[in-house]
Amino acid sequence: MxxxxxxxxxxxxxxxxxxxxxxxxxxxxxxxxxxxxxxxKPSALSGWMFGYAPLDWHFSDAKKENDFEPDEQKHAYVWLIQAEKELGERHIAGFAYFRNSFGQPSQYAYYGWRFRPFDSVPGLFFKVTGGIIHGYKFPYNKKIPFNNRHGWGITAIPAVGYDFNSNWGAQINVLGNAGVMFQLNYTVR
Known part of the structure; x- marks a missing residue:
């Protein structure tokens, strides 16, 4: 039935x-x-770059700087996923979600500029972004400048990268005097 x-x-x-x-x-x-x-007909995602950073390198161990920080803190595994939109020839805006070196989930919303200064090396680019960062909460809020106790702050991140072809590229993000992050990018054309 x-x-x-x-x-x-x-x-x-x-x-x-x-x-x-x-x-x-x-x-x-x-x-x-x-x-x-x-x-x-261009794709609806044309101009969007998606990035993944599975690897970072810190210049030093996570050393205790204040009495209220844990005694045996070591850097945790850091990863990042990112979406970035080309707004013009040089202007970009984006959002990144990552786990910081103290194991806290963090976010970074930014605006920035990308420069290609050398015609002889068209794949090479320099990038600088600035924006609002959230996630470095107490007791690690003083590990980055211009950050408050609740984890909100402003920051700027420079990067240098290379586009292997029209879709794939890589970049190195400079994280102040703390370290560098290695990132792989895919751009939708």
């Missing part, structure tokens, strides 16, 4: 799929023309 109840639903679903396939075939009667139209 249950199979009879499902029969109208299956027939309706099959008819809907057949109509969708027939209408798709009618719209693409000339495959070459359809391919040309889709090649000219």
């Amino acid at each position: 249950k199979s009879l109840r499902l029969a109208p639903a299956c027939a309706t679903l099959g008819l809907a799929c057949w109509l969708a396939a027939a209408s798709a075939g009618a719209q693409t009667s000339d495959p070459a023309a359809a391919a040309d139209k889709s090649a000219d």
Whole structure:
């Protein structure tokens, strides 16, 4: 009896799929023309760069600077994911979510500039971003300048990078006098 109840639903679903396939075939009667139209149309994500930084290097151990900090603190594993939008030839804006070196989830919303100073090396770029950072909370709020007790602060991060082709690139983010972060990027064109 249950199979009879499902029969109208299956027939309706099959008819809907057949109509969708027939209408798709009618719209693409000339495959070459359809391919040309889709090649000219940019992606909705065009200009977005997505980055992942699985590796960092600190210049020193996490040393205790204040009495209220834990005694045996070592740097935790740091990672970052990022989305960045090209706003023009040099202007960029983005958001990064990361785990800081003290194991706290953190965020960075920024605006910045990307420069390509050498025509002889077109893939090389320099970047500087500035924005609002959140996540370095007590007792580590004094580990970065211009940060309050609740983890809110402002910061600037310079970077140098290289685009291997139109989509893939890598960059090194300079994290003040604390260390550097190595990042892999994919740009949607």
